[in-house]
Amino acid sequence: MIDLRRLHVLRAVAHYGTVTAAAHALHFTPSAASQQIRQLARELGVDLLEPQGRGVRLTAAAEGLLAHADAIAARWEEAEHELRAEYGAPSGQLRVCGFSTAVSVLLAPMAVRLRERHPRLSVRIQETGVPESFDLLFEGAVDLAVAEVTPHNPPLSDARFDQRPLLDDPYDLVVPDDHPLAGRERSDLAEAAHEDWIAPVPDSPCRPHVMSACGAAGFTPNVIHHALDWNVTAHLVAQRLGVALVPRLARLPPHLPITRVRCAGDPHRKLLICTRRGCRERPAVAAALEELRELAPTAVA
Incomplete structure (x- = not known):
């Protein structure tokens, strides 16, 4: 019989990429996590990890076992649902x-x-x-x-x-109220190609969307300022320090002298x-x- 706790440790190694990271997530020491996997390997009579550089990687046997482990986890969720179903609401x-x-x-x-x-x-x-x-x-x-x-x-x-x-969350072009594009119902991003830009910080998940939308419009934006928060972006635009693409879901301060203009082609995330x-x-x-x-x-x- 497979020890499901040890199987969970193997799943964590696959998810986090290393034994150390998996151990940290599970509140184990790395040596304890490694021991759990070694014991599981002995129970099954197969190798589950093999050296790769300074780390380890999953063997083909481990990959096959994980497919079954994921199915077991999903079935357990379904079983829990069935047990709770009798309570109704x-x-x-x-x-x-x-x-x-x-x-x-x-x-x-x-x-x-x-x-x-x-x-x-x-x-x-x-x-x-x-x-x-x-x-x-x-x-x-x-x-x-x-x-x-x-x-x-x-x-x-x-x-x-x-x-x-x-x-789908569309991106709007945000400009100061007195900007030439502020009166438009919809604008082509290419019309802002020569503007200074405010963009999300490099590791933001929104950054690739902004750069891709500008690229699709035929230009690379001249990014002068970077912001982590959409509220900060809005204040920078209000000070006429640049224009920006902001998702429509993002609620910007209503008192700022800025205008949202919908973009041709509807770039979105x-x-x-x-x-x-x-x-x-x-x-x-x-x-x-x-x-x-x-x-x-x-x-x-």
């Missing part, structure tokens, strides 16, 4: 996470609606970056995440996660609702998904 605790804009515009209103409609359900919200959202889902620390599509996300085929589209595989049918998660689907269309109107 959503109850207990629902843990959700998302990046800052998603929390403000989607998850917070969702929590209010759930509180009104399901008084026995308690919602806990955590603001996180996109990579951390998948870590928290994998660890079982949250039940649902709203995440932005980035090149670093797990592939949609990843058997551990259920990732489905929520909405995609948002996903993510859960662990087998978790979507749980009453609390299903109720949250229903609320998010109702909120999404009006959030970007």
Whole structure:
């Protein structure tokens, strides 16, 4: 009989990439995590890790075992749902996470609606970056995440996660009120090609979207200033220090002398609702998904 706790350690190594990182996430020492995997390998009579440079990598046997482990994890989620189904209405605790804009515009209103409609359900919200959202889902620390599509996300085929589209969030060109483009209902980004630009910081998941949209319009933006927060971006634009592309979901201070102009071609980012595989049918998660689907269309109107 396979020890499922040891199997979980192997899954963590695959998820985090190293034994040390997996051990840290599981609150083990690296030597204890390695020992768990060695014991699992002895039980099965196969090698699960092999040297690669200064680290290790999973063997083919380990990869095959993980496919079964992911299926077991999904079936366990389904079993838990069946056990809870007899209680009917959503109850207990629902843990959700998302990046800052998603929390403000989607998850917070969702929590209010759930509180009104399901008084026995308690919602806990955590603001996180996109990579951390998948870590928290994998660890079982949250039940649902709203995440932005980035090149670093797990592939949609990843058997551990259920990732489905929520909405397309268009980018608007933000300019000072007295800018020549401020009076336009819609503008081609190429018309801002010679402007100074304010862009997200280099490691922001939004940065590639901004650069790609400008590239599709035929230019590389002259980025003068970098900002981490959309509120900071708005203040820089208001001081006539440049123009910027800002997602429509981002709520900018209404008192600032800035104008949002819709862009030709509708450059956008995609948002996903993510859960662990087998978790979507749980009453609390299903109720949250229903609320998010109702909120999404009006959030970007």
